[in-house]
Amino acid sequence: MATARAERLVNLVLCLLSTRQYLTAERIRAIVPGYADASTDEAFFRMFERDKTELRDLGVPLETGRSGAFDAVDGYRIARRDYELGDVDLEPDEAAAVALAARLWDSPQLTGAAHGALIKLRAAGVDVDQDVHVPVEPKVRATEPAFPPLLAAVQEGRVVEFDYRRPVPVEVRKRTVEPWGVVAWRGRWYLVGHDRDRDAPRCFRLSRIVGEVRAVGRPGAVARPDDVDLLSFVARTQRDPQTTATAKLWVAKGRGQGVRRRARPLGEREHDGVPGDVLEIELRFPDSAAGWIAGFGEDVVVLEPETLAKTVREKLVGALRGAGVKV
Amino acid sequence: MNAVNDRLPRLLALVPYLLARPGIPIEEAAADFEVTPKQLRRDLELLWMCGLPGYGPGDLIDLSFEGDTVTVTYDAGMSRPLRLTAAEATALLVALRALAETPGVVDKAAVQRAVAKIESAVGQARPAGVAVGLAVREAPETERVRDAVSDGVRRGRALRLRYYTPSRDEITDRVVDPMRVLLVEGRGYLEAWCRAADGVRLFRLDRIDGVEVLDEPASPPPHATPTDTSEGLFHPDPSQRTAVLVLEPDARWFAEYYPIEDLEELGEGRARVRMRYSDTAWMVRLLLGQGGEVHVEQPPDLVEALVRRAEAALRRADHLPST
DSSP: OOHHHHHHHHHHHHHHHHOSSOBOHHHHHHHSTTGGGOOSHHHHHHHHHHHHHHHHHTTOOEEEEOSSTTOOSOEEEEOHHHHBOOOOOOOHHHHHHHHHHHTSEESHHHHHHHHHHHHHHHHTTOOOOTTOOOSEEEEEEOOOTTHHHHHHHHHHTOEEEEEEEETTTTEEEEEEEEEEEEEEETTEEEEEEEETTTTEEEEEEGGGEEEEEEEESOTTOOOOOTTOOHHHHHHHHTOOOOOOEEEEEEEETTOOHHHHTTEEEEEEEEETTEEEEEEEEEESOHHHHHHHHHTTGGGEEEEEOHHHHHHHHHHHHHHHHHTTOOO | OOHHHHHHHHHHHHHHHHHTSTTEEHHHHHHHTTSOHHHHHHHHHHHHTOBSTTOSTTTBOEEEEETTEEEEEEOTTOOSOBOOOHHHHHHHHHHHHHHHTSTTSSOHHHHHHHHHHHHHHHTTOOOOSEEEEOOOOOOHHHHHHHHHHHHHHHHTEEEEEEEEETTTTEEEEEEEEEEEEEEETTEEEEEEEETTTTEEEEEEGGGEEEEEEEEEEOOOOTTOOOOOGGGOSSOOOTTSEEEEEEEOGGGTTHHHHSOEEEEEEEETTEEEEEEEESOHHHHHHHHHTTTTSEEEEEOHHHHHHHHHHHHHHHHHHHSOOOO
């Protein structure tokens, strides 16, 4: 920012903080240094409008009003109680937590916002040491292109529209959603909100949003219900199936380490003329287990149950077809 | 961060910051604001020209410099920083709440006290609309590994790991100098200097089959730098090979899990993608499990290896033993 403009804005803030009366634009033009540079009324008002927008964007609470019945036009002031950050007195362990929290984000929007918060806390006299060392360091990334517009829409309370791809059955459909929040859960981002097309609360994976997110309608149109807990809403809809299955596998000697490390040996056995071991394994996600076992190729053979053996066989035949072999 | 738009927030924060720290070295203040000492001096010179209407000697912000230190002697009414914006409060409070819910990161009570204090200080700027759950889906054995590994990091001890490497499907023992434990995208990793590989490596906690905290101190070499996680944990390596795959609709999730490039829509939900891989055996294993929902077009040696392995597996599965 040019020095002249920065200086004018700091003076404007100091001036409006120090007054109890509302100051009209004309009065401000007369007393705050820098505005005298505007040669015409039009140039001044353009300059003043830009400055007001800049301050409001930074969160400076500009009040408008009239000090008395005789004022012909609205004036401006900054109420000190709305401007100033309250007292924050953090113990060293609390300040360490704040430093770690500010480092959590790996996303430009949130990193910038956390940095802004740290600067203000430091200005309030809190010592936040960013080099604090902790044994476990969590990081949250937000790289999906849909993240910034959705976060902005949530914070502005605006309705959004986007195309959404459903995996099963495969379809891409336009959705209109009143966004309540964006949620990171187990390494993925979700949008939670009221789905207008289905007239029900729904959860959308950001990675399945196709193309652009469009904010429609006016800010403040979306009201988030008070009683909704975003995190548990996502946790509920994305719950893992709680099924496990036991399988018996043959694994060639010295092979299939990925299977062996999770299994219990039952004894040695030769299969198809190859020495190996029979193992028992608890499969936590039986649906995806067939693909995982098929990946070990001829090193692992399913002995039981028959359904799993059949699914693995189908995967292998499918893989051949996928490689262009006629089966 | 945008240097131009950062200046005004910094100028508004500087006076109260200096008021709270009389006689602070300029270099230290510059470091806290993440600017050069030269830039900070320019900011101070600018503030020196600002003040209250009248703009006489007693109305301007006054600073006194002594050596390389600075003290505010008149603040012109700017004694406190501006409140946090809703976005700033959200970024900080959401992160703090996420930390509070994650075991083993920081003292939960301290985090909760910090949250309460910051909430009451920010007043009306209530955070809303973002929530983060750092909880990972991990088995009880992984939890035990995490405890042992964190213990090693905290006490600064070398670790002996028994580690499963899926790309080679092998389990090896190695001694590492732990640096930190990372929780990224729902998974836990140990970042450590691997003495065998002579480099910084990330070890997935759920692939550590055994961990022993050694008596010798952890001593990663000075040039061991932490991984930059902002671009993802795994960076495309120019030496990697590229496979051309066609994803059937049911395999579109593939694109969410693996590093794919150049997605080309083929209609009816099918897509052609390019995927980088460094190890053919690993790639064959991955593709064997996709049951034909992923077609392989390139490279030829990958197609060949896949066919050979699938045929061998089918042959062996058909020789059912007499049980």
